[in-house]
Amino acid sequence: MAVSEFGLIERYFKQQTVNNPTTRLGIGDDCALLSIPAGVELALTTDTMVENIHFLANANPEWLGHKLLAVNLSDLASMGAKPLSVLLALTLPSVDEQWLSRFAQGFLNLARRYNVDLIGGDTTAGALTLTVQALGLVPANTAMKRSTAQIGDLVCMTGLLGEAGLGLKIAQGHYTCADGEAALARLHRPEPQIAAGLALREFASACIDISDGLAADLGHIAAQSGVGACLEWACLPLSPQVKHYIATTGDWQMPLGAGDDYELCFTISPAKLKSLAIPYTQIGIIDQGDGVRITQSGSTQPLSRQGYEHFSQ
Amino acid sequence: MAVSEFGLIERYFKQQTVNNPTTRLGIGDDCALLSIPAGVELALTTDTMVENIHFLANANPEWLGHKLLAVNLSDLASMGAKPLSVLLALTLPSVDEQWLSRFAQGFLNLARRYNVDLIGGDTTAGALTLTVQALGLVPANTAMKRSTAQIGDLVCMTGLLGEAGLGLKIAQGHYTCADGEAALARLHRPEPQIAAGLALREFASACIDISDGLAADLGHIAAQSGVGACLEWACLPLSPQVKHYIATTGDWQMPLGAGDDYELCFTISPAKLKSLAIPYTQIGIIDQGDGVRITQSGSTQPLSRQGYEHFSQ
Numbered sequence: 001m002a003v004s005e006f007g008l009i010e011r012y013f014k015q016q017t018v019n020n021p022t023t024r025l026g027i028g029d030d031c032a033l034l035s036i037p038a039g040v041e042l043a044l045t046t047d048t049m050v051e052n053i054h055f056l057a058n059a060n061p062e063w064l065g066h067k068l069l070a071v072n073l074s075d076l077a078s079m080g081a082k083p084l085s086v087l088l089a090l091t092l093p094s095v096d097e098q099w100l101s102r103f104a105q106g107f108l109n110l111a112r113r114y115n116v117d118l119i120g121g122d123t124t125a126g127a128l129t130l131t132v133q134a135l136g137l138v139p140a141n142t143a144m145k146r147s148t149a150q151i152g153d154l155v156c157m158t159g160l161l162g163e164a165g166l167g168l169k170i171a172q173g174h175y176t177c178a179d180g181e182a183a184l185a186r187l188h189r190p191e192p193q194i195a196a197g198l199a200l201r202e203f204a205s206a207c208i209d210i211s212d213g214l215a216a217d218l219g220h221i222a223a224q225s226g227v228g229a230c231l232e233w234a235c236l237p238l239s240p241q242v243k244h245y246i247a248t249t250g251d252w253q254m255p256l257g258a259g260d261d262y263e264l265c266f267t268i269s270p271a272k273l274k275s276l277a278i279p280y281t282q283i284g285i286i287d288q289g290d291g292v293r294i295t296q297s298g299s300t301q302p303l304s305r306q307g308y309e310h311f312s313q
Numbered sequence: 314m315a316v317s318e319f320g321l322i323e324r325y326f327k328q329q330t331v332n333n334p335t336t337r338l339g340i341g342d343d344c345a346l347l348s349i350p351a352g353v354e355l356a357l358t359t360d361t362m363v364e365n366i367h368f369l370a371n372a373n374p375e376w377l378g379h380k381l382l383a384v385n386l387s388d389l390a391s392m393g394a395k396p397l398s399v400l401l402a403l404t405l406p407s408v409d410e411q412w413l414s415r416f417a418q419g420f421l422n423l424a425r426r427y428n429v430d431l432i433g434g435d436t437t438a439g440a441l442t443l444t445v446q447a448l449g450l451v452p453a454n455t456a457m458k459r460s461t462a463q464i465g466d467l468v469c470m471t472g473l474l475g476e477a478g479l480g481l482k483i484a485q486g487h488y489t490c491a492d493g494e495a496a497l498a499r500l501h502r503p504e505p506q507i508a509a510g511l512a513l514r515e516f517a518s519a520c521i522d523i524s525d526g527l528a529a530d531l532g533h534i535a536a537q538s539g540v541g542a543c544l545e546w547a548c549l550p551l552s553p554q555v556k557h558y559i560a561t562t563g564d565w566q567m568p569l570g571a572g573d574d575y576e577l578c579f580t581i582s583p584a585k586l587k588s589l590a591i592p593y594t595q596i597g598i599i600d601q602g603d604g605v606r607i608t609q610s611g612s613t614q615p616l617s618r619q620g621y622e623h624f625s626q
Contacts, residue, residue: 030392033354041347045400048444079346127440127442129363147342
């Protein structure tokens with residue numbers, strides 16, 4: 001029997017029931033149909049992951065399914081949006097049913113945890129390329145943006161910095177340590193900071209998820225807000241493992257340049273910070289300076305945008 | 314200077330101004346933001362085009378940009394939705410600025426014609442893979458579906474059948490004819506039938522766009538509606554060029570199996586057909602039979618789902 005593209009999508013992904021009352025029509029027609037409640041805005045984002053660029057050819061397919069969805073949900077988190085539904089565009093070199101089944105499991109397990117409906121997609125032949133389009137809802141005029149940081153705001157972040165970067169060093173065999181499990185887990189199975197994004201929405205003046213590295217991502221906030229940012233090295237939330245990596249290698253810029261942490265970096269006025277009920281670390285300030293800088297032992301230097309960028313020359 | 318992924322998207326695609334008042338935030342943040350009016354449903358679809366599968370390596374980039382958007386808008390047309398905005402995920406083997414500029418021109422020219430905002434995207438390195446997610450609006454509970462054809466309905470279609478199929482034969486060098494320009498244009502620069510979709514919404518009982526071939530696509534309507542469909546060969550709208558191709562080659566199934574026409578195939582009750590103000594051709598009937606059949610010279614035979622399907626074995 002021919003395994004058609006329609007059959008593929010249906011067999012592995014239609015198992016997911018539609019959870020959201022907003023989903024009027026899911027997989028199986030030319031379009032999905034959503035009914036959007038009044039008073040909200042729709043947040044939309046798309047992220048692609050490509051074999052040998054974003055993951056290795058032998059990557060665990062369940063982790064891959066998880067991460068593909070997680071990086072898209074992370075963009076929703078950074079705006080303070082509640083995830084609603086996703087479309088999945090799969091380009092696959094061949095039909096490997098075991099791979100598909102495990103990929104779908106990782107993808108759908110995370111989708112269920114956040115009550116996200118998979119409402120449609122497309123399957124094509126070609127080099128392994130995975131694209132998700134994610135939709136979320138946010139009350140009108142409350143979404144957090146990159147462009148609204150104010151001079152005098154504090155720069156804060158959720159979670160730890162450089163964990164995924166350390167995980168990548170370990171996964172690539174460039175570094176060995178006995179207690180690297182948490183770092184590897186953060187690299188392979190990042191957690192979108194949805195709850196933090198929702199909690200920050202009332203208080204933060206700007207927000208971004210740390211996907212390309214703190215220096216690059218905070219650089220976006222600074223550039224788009226027309227402000228500067230100065231980080232305080234001693235305040236960065238580094239795990240003992242990352243501190244040990246830096247002590248061993250001297251590579252102190254790793255946590256600033258490495259991407260894939262998917263924590264939220266946000267700016268907030270000192271007055272509002274007091275009301276914040278989620279765990280965070282204050283790591284710097286927004287000022288009138290140029291770009292992103294860092295203070296170490298009393299000396300301040302500029303940070304280049306060292307984030308991971310494709311096609312950089 | 315490093316040509317960053319952000320710079321790429323911005324340089325070639327941000328030139329498009331935001332046209333729709335529903336677009337609250339376009340390219341440049343973690344998500345785009347849309348404000349959706351009350352009383353409408355959101356129609357969403359995604360389609361991917363892959364080099365050497367959907368187009369040749371030396372394809373005209375302007376045509377490619379046009380076609381990528383057209384095939385997605387065609388899915389909106391088939392539901393009777395008005396196009397609103399799109400996200401674009403580009404995976405490119407390298408930065409070819411001339412290619413990007415021409416691709417963007419073809420994409421944005423079509424977008425402007427339908428007042429479609431490009432609200433976001435992602436650019437990654439890898440084998441050439443192009444994915445669009447398109448959003449449209451349709452008044453609540455009026456979208457045309459595949460699953461609602463009724464026994465006794467007539468099967469109709471817009472435009473001509475098999476034009477893109479003939480264009481493909483010519484483009485691949487499998488057939489030569491002196492007057493194949495229209496067929497080649499239909500293959501390379503298909504026109505999404507947006508106006509027809511909007512006009513049909515009040516009248517048609519079911520609708521699909523002819524992307525995988527009439528036999529396959531009408532087969533979806535039949536299967537999802539739990540009905541059969543019988544086509545009348547003599548009624549099919551074939552151009553003189555397609556008729557000549559069939560007379561020369563004997564390949565009468567080409568127009569039934571070839572995809573890429575992007576005309577609309579719809580079902581409609583005889584009473585409602587009288588009110589229809591757009592050009593169409595009646596090509597068959599919906600009945601209680603099994604699958605899709607065709608009557609030629611008084612003899613009826615089943616049509617297999619000969620549409621183009623990836624991974625078919």
